[in-house]
Amino acid sequence: MQTSREYKQSENSQEVHGVPDLAHSEVLPDMFGAADDVPVEQPPRPEMVHQVIYAMRGWIAFVAFIDVGMAVQCYLDADSFLGSQLYTAGDIAEHVNPAMSRLLGTHRILSAVIMTHCALCxxxxxxxxxxxxSCLLTIAANGTETLWYRTAPINFYTLFPVAIAAITIVGLCIAPTFLKSPEIEAEEEKHLLKLGLPRKKCWNKKRT
Incomplete structure (x- = not known):
């Protein structure tokens, strides 16, 4: 049993060294109780790609598919497609040749390549x-052939590409408002890693 003299010596030693007796004080429970009430800060979650961007990518991929189909038709069925469906105004159908069809098909392939890159990036x-x-060029080409040069009538084959290009232009003008560069960049890298494609290298960073 601790005597009164030893108890006084222990109190004096605590006062000299300035160390409180945590076992007999109420500071320790208060400290643990306060720690439980402190909210833990969660790291900010990265924002996902907006749904409008996914819809826009799907639409652009659809436009690229249409361009590929038109290019194949120009290469395989030149006389029937250009001479009897597209360039039918006046006597221009007599001057349609395979070279014109190949040029139009090459233009559609180039447009499909640009649209595919736009859908991915x-x-x-x-x-x-x-x-x-590319969309503006499609509208200008079909518009001038129909209204200025009078080589193509106003029909489905001239209005359909113009309508598709006009809708695509509206979407391309709206798309930047839903884009956020850092989040989209990180999301694109995740998709590339899932697909097994090579990751983009940061050439601007200094090598250590």
């Missing part, structure tokens, strides 16, 4: 502007 502004210019 829509967050890059240069590719977005290339797709926009």
């Amino acid at each position: 829509i967050h890059h502004k240069p590719i977005l502007s290339m797709a926009l210019c």
Whole structure:
């Protein structure tokens, strides 16, 4: 049993060294109780790609598929497609030759390649502007052939590409408002890693 003299010596030693007796004090339970009330900060969750961007990518891929189909038709069925369906105004059908069909088919293939790149890398502004210019060129080509040169009548084969290009232009103009570069970049890298494609290298960073 502890005597009064030893108890006084222990109190004096605690006062000299400034160390409180945590076993006989109420500080320790208060400390643990306060720790439970402190909210734990969660790391910010990265924002996902907006659904409009996914829809826009699907639409652009559909436009690229249409361009590929038109290019195949130009290469395989030149006389029937150009001479009897597209260039039918006046006597222009007599001057349709396979070279014209191959040129139109090459133009559609180039447009399909641009649209495919835009569907995969829509967050890059240069590719977005290339797709926009391709749609404008499609509208200008069909519009001038129909209204200025009078070589093609106003029918389904001239209005359908113009309507598709006009809808695509509206979507390409709206898409940048739903794009956020850092989040989209990280999301694209995750998709590339899942597909097994090579990861993009940061050439601007200094090598250590």
